[in-house]
Amino acid sequence: MLDTFEKRRLIFVTGKGGTGKSTFTSALGLALAGRGRSVLLAEVDSARPALESVFGRRPEFQPSPVAPGIEIANIDFLGALHAYLAEVVPVERVVQLILKNRIVQYFLQATPGARELVLLSRIHALVRGGRYDTLVVDLPASGHAYALFKTLESVRRLFQVGPLRKRGEEISETISDPHGTSLVLLTIPEEMSVNEVLETARHIGRLGFPPIEGILLNRDPGPRPSPRERRWLQAVRERGPRSARLALAADALGDLDAAAQRAEVARRRIEEETGRAPLSVPLLSGGEGLETARHLAGWLQGEGS
């Protein structure tokens, strides 16, 4: 998998909230950097940047280094707007004037879609800028991620000519490029999360871009206990063990088996609906934030070789 990601310049990560998008994004960044790639990890207009809890440093609009080969950023709307204006209006003083203008501000805030296009513009500019080998974008939860891409289609219909039309086309081209761009859909082995990821896959498929690299089944607890162990577990629970601790342990092992069973169902559903098995990412123990991301990066490096 890492071999494939290494060839991409732009990787989007999305999935239902709570599926571990930010941790996965960070792990992917660490793994790619481990192979000598220069990586930018970016969130999009995040009020609460999750990358901060991984790297202990708040991502700002301007990328900042957090580890060898890794920088992080939060592409916020105002920053992206500033950058966008700076491209079309060469004089900084005038840019400032626009940004401070009340009418412009109201206009941009209340015109649905303006925001999305300006944000996508920034992503596009970062890819084209060539400063990084790979840009990994930690997108908001899938419904809104889809809306972000769908904006490009709207722009195409809305603007027959003009600068936005042109910009929209350039962005679409980058985002549709199967050699340069990937979308990774992340799910955990829970029915609702799988529903959402399959729905997103259908929507994105209909939209036609970005190219879906695959569905990742995160926090896969692995295979169920053997059928024989399950039978013994069942027997222990049925007899109502005299040891209260044994009863609790049976519950805990039962929970684990239930989780593994959900993962089995999730794998099967994803394969049936998309024709491709998901890639399972193991449930890794140990802490949160950077520690987990490093574990996961290590796993990605091992898995890919």
Place this chain on the structure above:
Amino acid sequence: MSAPMPDSRGRRGVESLEDAVRTRRLIVCVGSGGVGKTTTAAALGIRAALLGRRALVITIDPARRLANSLGLSELGNEEKEIPASKFHDAGVLARAPLRAMMLDTRKTFDELILRLAPDEAARRRILENRVYRQLADNLAASQEYMASEKLWDVYHSGAYDLIVLDTPPMKNALDFLEASGRLTRFLDDKIMKWFLSPYDEGRVFGKRIVLGTGSIVFRLLSSIFGREFLDELSEFFLAFKDLYRGFRDRSEGVARLLRDPATTRFVVVCSPEEASMDDAVFFTGQLRERGMPGGLFIVNQVGRYGEVEADSRGHVVDAAGRAEAVAVAEGDGASPAEAARFALDLERALADAAVRSRDDSRRIASLARAAGPRAAIQEVPRLPSEVFDFSGLLEIDRHLFPGLRS
């Protein structure tokens, strides 16, 4: 009605979840993604119905998860009644009807135009405008506007004693809270006048270039959007002209509604994971800042093995229990090695679960500190299976309202 009753634990002056479901008219569920917000909203709606309050659960989450858990094949912009048989089959009695709906942005927008447009011509002009069609349908931010529109509608329909509003995950919930205010500001008369005056005077928008103060702004806007779009947009605004007042009144109304402590309670839903807890604390601050009534928390997926400690030799299951497990396995044909392995797997599962449960308790305690003494935190244990059916929702209900019987 506004005086909070003592909660199930009898703490006076602290409004409990039960108080809110019994007395408030609007409950807004907020929180980060993946913490069971939609399921929780559905469970609150069920509780209201059990208590004899006519309730509506609205989800604006694009992922459409609510229908599954309520046993409806799908949810749309129309309010659908949960079949009474659902309650009956689960052995409980709904004393009032429960309805649910999922917000359809486009339909809500169209309905709004139909209602607000003064005549057929104005209505057609808007519905056929290219900008309108795109904005109403496709673009992400419209959803938040329309959520507040729908909320205003159903609130004033008089059909419900309680509306439970599910919101998109955290970051977008903030957008949602802001949306009505943003629209109100945008519809500020002066701003609208600026956009509309060229058309009112029968001139094209482009003439702004020679019209003094507006000209720079116009040039700048066209450098971003292109002049063609500005013209289209002006036409759209012009078509909308007569609707502004209605729009503004409604969005101001929603903003007031969300801040009225006699009517509304925000419930922060979270899981014990660190990121979700951080979000909960952050959101508490946001609510305070905006003067929105909070103080209610639901922590889902709480581990229940926190009291398990290993003994001095590192065992979490006592010798008798381990022997029992080994005996069961050996009685069913396991070799001694297999039986020992089974006992070990049991212990390992419990030890891991205990560590995670203790992490949960620690984080909940710090949430309680951050939320302050007037907050009510209700824990729901991690359930052995995922909730996506009615009986699962009732099980959540039992944990949310431990003092009440179904």
